[in-house]
């Protein structure tokens with residue numbers, strides 16, 4: 566992909582417009598700040614505790630874009646000038662392989678921005694972009710996995726038309742509880 570991908574999401578009655586764009590090194594300080602929230606540490610798969618972790622994490626996102634297998638977007642809330650856009654979340658398309666019918670999505674929202682549709686609106690934009698971009702290359706379905714006790718994530722899946730598919734057995738230590746697999750197909 567030559568030019569950086571930037572996705573725009575319109576404002577809602579309770580939330581400013583969103584901009585989704587690839588992660589930059591300049592995001593590290595804000596990433597470390599939002600990663601302090603306990604809920605992010607509980608549910609997110611990697612922990613960013615300091616600038617060194619944040620730098621490695623952003624580098625991994627950039628390597629994913631370069632390799633064409635993982636596409637991580639920072640989610641920012643547009644702010645009136647001269648205030649800078651504020652980091653409010655993350656969405657990612659991962660496990661992308663040419664010719665493979667399935668890929669996976671993931672997301673988190675900064676604690677201060679939850680409950681106003683950031684994850685579901687960003688996920689919708691990611692989903693549309695993923696199918697537009699990779700359907701011709703064989704992508705047919707997107708998978709969303711969460712632990713059964715992550716009720717907010719289950720609700721995001723439902724709102725975003727990722728239908729419940731099956732229960733996934735626990736796989737400790739990474740996944741101590743059973744999980745849900747939700748799927749959205751190109752046609753829905």
Ligand SMILES: CC(C)(COP(=O)(O)OP(=O)(O)OC[C@H]1O[C@@H](n2cnc3c(N)ncnc32)[C@H](O)[C@@H]1OP(=O)(O)O)[C@@H](O)C(=O)NCCC(=O)NCCS
Pocket residue numbers: 604605608609672673674675678679680681682683684685686710711712715716717718720721
């Ligand atoms: C899950 C998460 C991404 C949701 O982000 P968000 O921006 O608040 O999501 P949205 O506002 O789009 O939707 C959240 C929905 O969950 C609901 N919700 C929140 N907490 C809930 C709970 N404890 N039980 C049931 N529903 C809950 C909200 O009411 C909302 O539904 P509604 O719009 O019908 O009212 C966020 O809580 C988060 O980052 N959690 C930690 C990381 C994580 O779990 N990532 C997903 C891993 S699979």
